[in-house]
Amino acid sequence: MIRVDVPGLLGDYANGPTAGPEATARALEKCADASAVVLVEGVSDQIAVESAALRREHDLAARRVVVVPVGGAHATRRFLTRFGPDGAGLRVAGLYDVGEEAVLLRAFAAAGLGTPTAPADLERLGFHACVVDLEDELIRAVGVPRVEALVAEHGELGSFRTMQRQEAWRGRPVEAQLRRFIAGRARRKLCYARLLVETVHLDRMPRPLDAVLTHALGAA
Secondary structure: OOOOOOOOOOOOOOOOOOHHHHHHHHHHHHHHHOOEEEEEOOHHHHHHHHHHHHHOOOOOOOOOEEEEEOOOHHHHHHHHHHHOOOOOOOEEEEEEEHHHHHHHHHHHHHOOOOOOOOHHHHHHOOEEEEOOOHHHHHHHHHOHHHHHHHHHHOOOHHHHHHHHOOOOOOOOOHHHHHHHHHHOOHHHHHHHHHHHHHHOOHHHOOHHHHHHHHHHHOOO
16 A cells, blocks of 8 residues: 655655745756746646646656746746746746636736736736646546545545544535645645646646646747
8 A cells, every 4th residue: 555655756846844945946946047937836736737747748858948836826926027028038837726816917917017807818928727726626637536546545545534524524525625635734735736647637637737838838
């Protein structure tokens, strides 16, 4: 029985208490030679985007595309300024949670990159929304039965069933329960970002993942 916390599952990805700042620092080191960057909120999103690229047989390093976890939607303005036309002049793409749409709209305006007013405007600028968040997109794409099977394969089904019986989660949609379970531990969230992308059928890959890669690779 393999558990998601076994050494090696995350490879060289930053994890632990300082994962966010460490992952950002590592990504920024690679940006000196980049032609495009993909801005994402956190390390789990970075893992998902890079895992999706592998499944689509895109070599991001060879194409000089760097995925940068920025540490939350409110940091987007700073990175748009850094990498946009008035900064490094790179092609910029990104993912965001639909609940952070207003934050993204303000970030683009503040960074002097236009005045988007709707999701369609953000898509034209290379930024694509996830309904709720990327974990939600992946759970729906993989499907509840297969996600539960994946949880079982990695020795966590008992823990998930215990969470389902808790009063706060009893009777809630299973998709929401799975999303909460996956996000409940930082390392678990990172591991399942990779596992879910590796599990989803290619013809069901969440649209935001494919769209952000298409935009970023178009400049590489």
